[in-house]
Amino acid sequence: MQKGCILKDQQSILIVDDDLHILEVLEARLSSAGFEVLRAAGAHEALDILRDHHANLMISDVKMPDMGGMQLLTEVRAKLPRLPVIFLTAYGTIPDAVSAVKAGAVDYLTKPFDGRELLEKIHGILNPPSPPVKEKALSQDQTFYVGESQAMQELYDLIERVAPSNVSVLILGESGVGKECVARLVHQLSPRAAHPLVVVDCGATPPGLLESELFGHVKGSFTHAIRDKKGLIEMAHQGTLFLDEIGNISQEMQVRLLRFLEDRKIRRVGDTREIPVDCRVVAATNANLSEDIREGRFREDLYYRLRVVTLKVPRLRDRKEDIPILTRNFVNTFCENHKMGTLKLPDNTMKWLCNYPWPGNVRELRNALEAGVILCRDGVLHPEDLHLSGLPEVGEKDQAATPFSLEESERSTVLRALQEAKGIQKDAAELLGISRRTIHYKIKKLGIDVSQVK
Numbered sequence: 001m002q003k004g005c006i007l008k009d010q011q012s013i014l015i016v017d018d019d020l021h022i023l024e025v026l027e028a029r030l031s032s033a034g035f036e037v038l039r040a041a042g043a044h045e046a047l048d049i050l051r052d053h054h055a056n057l058m059i060s061d062v063k064m065p066d067m068g069g070m071q072l073l074t075e076v077r078a079k080l081p082r083l084p085v086i087f088l089t090a091y092g093t094i095p096d097a098v099s100a101v102k103a104g105a106v107d108y109l110t111k112p113f114d115g116r117e118l119l120e121k122i123h124g125i126l127n128p129p130s131p132p133v134k135e136k137a138l139s140q141d142q143t144f145y146v147g148e149s150q151a152m153q154e155l156y157d158l159i160e161r162v163a164p165s166n167v168s169v170l171i172l173g174e175s176g177v178g179k180e181c182v183a184r185l186v187h188q189l190s191p192r193a194a195h196p197l198v199v200v201d202c203g204a205t206p207p208g209l210l211e212s213e214l215f216g217h218v219k220g221s222f223t224h225a226i227r228d229k230k231g232l233i234e235m236a237h238q239g240t241l242f243l244d245e246i247g248n249i250s251q252e253m254q255v256r257l258l259r260f261l262e263d264r265k266i267r268r269v270g271d272t273r274e275i276p277v278d279c280r281v282v283a284a285t286n287a288n289l290s291e292d293i294r295e296g297r298f299r300e301d302l303y304y305r306l307r308v309v310t311l312k313v314p315r316l317r318d319r320k321e322d323i324p325i326l327t328r329n330f331v332n333t334f335c336e337n338h339k340m341g342t343l344k345l346p347d348n349t350m351k352w353l354c355n356y357p358w359p360g361n362v363r364e365l366r367n368a369l370e371a372g373v374i375l376c377r378d379g380v381l382h383p384e385d386l387h388l389s390g391l392p393e394v395g396e397k398d399q400a401a402t403p404f405s406l407e408e409s410e411r412s413t414v415l416r417a418l419q420e421a422k423g424i425q426k427d428a429a430e431l432l433g434i435s436r437r438t439i440h441y442k443i444k445k446l447g448i449d450v451s452q453v454k
Contacts, residue, residue: 011126012036016046016060016072017088026059029115043067047075055083056126062089062100070100077104084125088113098308107165120278121166124191147322151314162309163189170306171284173313175438176363179284180244182313186282187240195239198232203245203437210253212269221270233266236279246306247287247298258302286438316361323354330366331381334373343373344380352383359410359442360433367433411446418453425450
């Protein structure tokens with residue numbers, strides 16, 4: 001073990017690697033940055049050092065003889081649960097590093113690593129901006145998507161473990177489940193919370209404009225480019241970039257985005273200068289990217305860059321025990337927003353809500369309840385008030401229906417919305433609170449002939 005001289009208030013970092021060259025490079029970089037450096041050539045030596053010396057942070061290789069980084073993490077967590085750990089990993093062992101992050105490591109870097117990026121990570125971990133209090137974060141938009149079901153508790157647990165790191169996150173789930181709210185929570189619980197969260201709707205931005213929106217452009221690079229424009233990626237510097245509906249971007253944009261994820265530099269349209277950008281990337285989609293990869297619509301290498309950690313947001317019909325708490329949150333909020341008194345929610349109304357399949361998930365529930373709050377009479381919210389929002393009836397007979405009642409109810413819902421919208425799919429999607437892509441998928445899945453809808 002080698003130890004540098006200790007200055008007052010000097011922070012110490014334990015570096016662990018069986019490669020002496022890596023240890024020398026790390027020690028030189030960290031010492032020049034003002035850190036006290038503790039060196040260990042293996043996991044057992046690292047544990048011996050931690051018994052006798054204080055460390056503010058540990059940097060460890062993943063693959064080492066005798067005891068690997070994952071076992072070392074387990075040992076360290078048992079004795080020093082608050083010690084932050086960064087892993088160094090070769091490209092081929094990235095899955096091991098991802099597993100380590102899920103197990104409690106703060107972050108990881110691939111070899112060969114950039115010294116400046118390592119120092120930025122260290123400073124971000126040891127001197128983070130004051131994060132928002134968890135209760136405060138959950139009291140905003142996320143309050144509407146909370147739940148006490150096991151599925152949601154497991155999701156929250158994973159969010160809390162992933163948020164402090166810098167790894168890319170891919171959020172999966174049907175339209176309307178609250179993917180953007182999950183992305184906001186990841187950002188708010190991260191060390192980047194004091195910096196911007198920039199949201200990019202890849203599904204709503206025309207392909208011809210998306211390049212300029214993401215990367216920016218310089219004056220004169222194309223017609224109507226009358227001034228320099230900073231792109232959304234650049235605006236997310238030191239913060240979080242949220243790419244919603246990532247499955248909709250073109251092949252050309254996939255190549256440019258992959259290049260940015262690899263070297264963290266952008267080049268504005270029409271410019272030759274590269275601009276370094278430090279931002280965390282969170283992406284979301286309701287598409288089946290694995291199927292898109294098989295059919296050649298989405299690059300496999302981009303997929304693995306985006307999905308270092310995957311968060312799956314459950315469908316509302318798979319966590320029906322959360323419907324009562326969601327309903328009360330929504331109703332109370334809408335009553336307050338519309339300056340109305342407290343509404344009563346009879347048992348039969350709650351039973352109706354819990355029996356409905358909610359193909360549009362939480363967004364559909366929210367839209368239905370807001371309409372019901374406005375249209376109900378005498379301060380009581382009845383199921384018939386919700387029917388006025390364009391939803392079909394759900395009665396006792398539906399509960400005793402065949403095993404295919406859920407799909408039949410979903411088909412009835414989509415048909416009713418299409419009839420209400422006179423066959424215009426975009427308008428029907430808005431009525432259901434789902435995206436155009438989702439309604440196209442459901443029409444195909446349910447075998448609905450739109451030409452016959454009147």
